[in-house]
Amino acid sequence: MTERASNQLFDAYFTARDMREVFCDQGRVQAMLDFEAALARAEARVGLIPQTAVAPIEAACQAGLYDFSALGEAIATAGNSAIPLVKALGKQIAGNHAEAERYVHLGATSQDVMDSGLVLQLRKALELIESDLAQLGAILAAQAKRYAATPLAGRTWLQHATPVTLGMKIAGWLGAVTRSRQRLQELKPRLLVLQFGGASGTLAALGDQALPIAQALAEELHLALPDQPWHTQRDRLVEFGAVLGLIAGSLGKFGRDISLLMQTEAGEAFEPAAPGKGGSSTMPHKRNPVGAAVLIGAATRVPGLLSTLFSAMPQEHERSLGLWHAEWETLPEICCLVSGSLKQALLVAEGLEVDAERMARNLDLTQGLVLAEAVSIVLAQKVGRDTAHHLLEQCCKRAVAEHRHLRAVLGDEPQVTAQLSDAELDRLLDPAHYLGQAQTWVERALADHFALTA
16 A cells, blocks of 8 residues: 655644544545445345345455555546545455445445445544543533632733632533533434435435335444435534534633633633643743643634535535535544544643632732722612712722722722721622622533533
């Protein structure tokens, strides 16, 4: 066998190895050969072909027997991968069992081979993604519970807002993972279906035996038999791609948050450290968020690929010209990018390093200003909303101008001290006492996670 040139410098960074194996040349060819072997078994079950033809066909349905480089060259002329593969399969069988060769690919068309082979690959891809998502969900659930009461500055428009908890932030990431797992479960019955329609989708070449063969073939491949062939109805594949896009985007949000928390000016949470990880070619002190970069990178790349799938949906009549071809590398690449993002997310989530003391210090960077709302809400019940808001606004401006803590300014303001005691002011300006429903959101996210896992 000859080896073809490949581009693998970035594969280990952006793609999980087990996912690349699903969609490598060997994986693609074997999936199509699995279809051909199953077709022979199905047709023999129904009595269309002799049982003696099955073993020789199955023996030839091993991807290692074929020259992928030669197949690649032939595809450039044939227009798809099934045509040269079926020819090579026939030659392989004829060399050992001429009788069996005549029953290869009987009643099927190239797109049946390629699309059903793709579904077999997607089933493996789906198993890998679901496994990683379940593992990620479990890790995030543990981390959300661990940091449920750890306060840090909420940030809106990249500015300090009122306090939240790290557990609440992690619960947000967890909720997105849980919803993606639910979506994947819901789409599986629509995605994991046989493609088998013959030349124009009618299976006319198989006569009255068409439906029994289709049913037997679906059973052989452990796929569902759809209501009709879907040669140019691509919503199943696009739906899967869209859910993968949502996963990529949710993981990108996780990566974006981590990278911002890792910024030198924040320094609140970090990816796990490892020898040689996140360094710089020139600055020895650097600790770059290299895992988050993959999550953000995938979230940036996948939407463009997904747009290709959507653009390829209005396919012509019973067999498409060019639009089908545009899918061939697109959906596999989305799977690979999501797989790489998931692997990095698992590493980051599992080894997340948290500096709670730095979070507490950062909460006080504005010297109490982030808790002005807490004081205003209580004061409004005593002096009215407009009066309280104006009073706190003036106190905040004074605190900034005089470089003083808001607590000190409020303690010097008679209109405030007349309504609120020192103890009340101390409590109102304690971040731990202004976390609202943060704990509840964590508990709800955990409940949803465990309900899905049970």
